[in-house]
Amino acid sequence: MKDWYMIFALLAVLVSPLFPILLKSKCPRCAKRKLEHLESVHVDGAKPSEFFTYYKCHACETSFRQKRSGKLESFEPPVQEPERVLTPSL
Ligand SMILES: [Zn+2]
Numbered sequence: 779m780k781d782w783y784m785i786f787a788l789l790a791v792l793v794s795p796l797f798p799i800l801l802k803s804k805c806p807r808c809a810k811r812k813l814e815h816l817e818s819v820h821v822d823g824a825k826p827s828e829f830f831t832y833y834k835c836h837a838c839e840t841s842f843r844q845k846r847s848g849k850l851e852s853f854e855p856p857v858q859e860p861e862r863v864l865t866p867s868l
Contacts, residue, residue, distance in 0.1 A: 802814075803815075803833065805835040805837060805838065805840070805842075806842070806850050806852075807835065807838050807840050807852065808835065808837050808838040808840075810835070810837040810838075812835050812836040812837040813833045813834070813835050813836075813842070814833060814834050814835075814836060815831065815832075815833055816832040816833060816834055817831075817832050818830070818831045818832075819831075819832065828845065828846065829845075829846065830843050830844065830845055831843070831844040832844075832853075833850065840852055841853050841854065841855045
């Protein structure tokens, strides 16, 4: 049955744009697939070389950090300190 190949080809074309969504990582906190990969950061001078991968969940707004291919750990992004007003001492 040659028609089956056509149907499979059509399905593959229809489904392929969905793959990035399907492959999105699951958030360990809220279990929603809304985890976005932010960046991978190499630790300078570390031996063996280490790197962290940062993620953020769009559902619960939690940030996560992953050491190499280890476990995801929740991680507080450095809070931007409000600029301190330095009063010059006269
Ligand atoms: Zn979440």
